[in-house]
Amino acid sequence: MKNRILTSILAVSLFGTVVSGQNQCSKGHFIFGSDLIQYSTNNSSYRYTSGSHVPDSNKTSSSDLSFGIGVWAGYFVSNRFCVGLDYSFHQPSMTYYYSYYPYYYNYSPSFSIFPSNLFFCYYLVKADSGQVLDLALEGNAGFQYNSSMNSYYEDIYNNQTSTITNQMNFMNLNSGIKLLFSFHISKHFALQLAGGFNLGYESIDFVSSSITPSYPSYTFIPAKETYLNYGFSGSFRLQFYL
Secondary structure, rough: OOOHHHHHHHHHHHHHHHHOOOOOOOOEEEEEEEEEEEEEEEEEEEEEOOOEEEEEEEEEEEEEEEOOOEEEEEOOOOOEEEEEEEEEOOOOOOOEEEOOOOOEEEEEOOOOOOOEEEEEEEEEEEEEHHHOOOEEEEEEEEEEEEEEEEEEEEEEOOOOOOEEEEEEEEEEEEEEEEEEEEEEEOOOEEEEEEEEEEEEEEEEEEEEEEOOOOHHOOOOOOOEEEEEEEEEEEEEEEEEEE
């Protein structure tokens, strides 16, 4: 008797879970979400131009793991197609090589006040067809630009530390495609796994420079670095349906 009662409760719970997903991912609904964990690998080919010369070019690679950053909002324009905007609060510092001096430095771009990416999502398998698991293709495209002042310290003359401040203009173009798996844990919430490939272009212009204390022999030559980036990105996410 107890086994029958437990079996009935389990069946009702499972049925409720499936039914709870049937009204999601349909036209007119909104979604909101946040990344819980993000991981990315990146490969870059860069080109450094100083004046009219190209004194340096090379390839670099990096990886990054972050927690609890990135939010998005979307709207279902049809039963399978969703569009929206997402914004990342995480911008890992990028290591650049300025061969004119020469030196390596870490540059952290300033945050943009606008969402950094437009995204679209097309559902191949939907929970409202009787499935607890969604399978979708998610694509994104983004643009970012900012100008900032960045300082670093270096021993230049007689072991005296000087501060060099550069004005830099930063631009980023990016796009990507991912597979998205959603497991509906309630009528309004889903846990998600996303993974795929990204392609991007970055440029950083060294517009002006100053040094403190000043030295008569210090000269500045405007320069530019460009990066072509490609790699993998994945995330574990929580999504809310409204």
